[in-house]
Amino acid sequence: xxxxxxxxxxxxxxxxxxxxxxxxxxxxxxxxxxxxxxxxxxxxxxxxxxxxxxxxxxxxxxxxxxxxxxxxxxxxxxxxxxxxxxxxxxxxx
Numbered sequence: 001x002x003x004x005x006x007x008x009x010x011x012x013x014x015x016x017x018x019x020x021x022x023x024x025x026x027x028x029x030x031x032x033x034x035x036x037x038x039x040x041x042x043x044x045x046x047x048x049x050x051x052x053x054x055x056x057x058x059x060x061x062x063x064x065x066x067x068x069x070x071x072x073x074x075x076x077x078x079x080x081x082x083x084x085x086x087x088x089x090x091x092x093x
Contacts, residue, residue, distance in 0.1 A: 001046055001047070002046070002047065003044040003045065003046060004044075004045040004046075004050070005042065005043070005044075005045070006020055006021060006042070006043045006045065008045070009032075009043075009045035009049070009050050009053075012050055013050060013053060013054060013057065015057075020053075023053075023060065024043070028056070028060045029053050029056060029060070030049075030052070030053075031043055032044055032045045032046065032049040
């Protein structure tokens with residue numbers, strides 16, 4: 001069974017290594033087995049760990065864009081008018 005570093009796992013997932021470590025630190029993604037070498041802690045990823053995270057990634061996408069997409073979906077299901085994004089316009093001088 002092959003083991004991958006966090007950088008290799010992030011590349012397979014299409015993330016940056018810092019993004020993957022941030023998700024682990026925030027508890028959004030379960031961290032794999034850790035190996036301590038000297039003063040460093042290295043995560044040893046297996047193919048199963050990578051596939052588990054791949055299934056979780058669409059669910060942890062967060063932020064303003066996703067929040068408003070969910071609101072629009074709820075409104076269209078309820079038959080309410082869809083929330084429109086307001087655009088700022090420059091005033092003419």
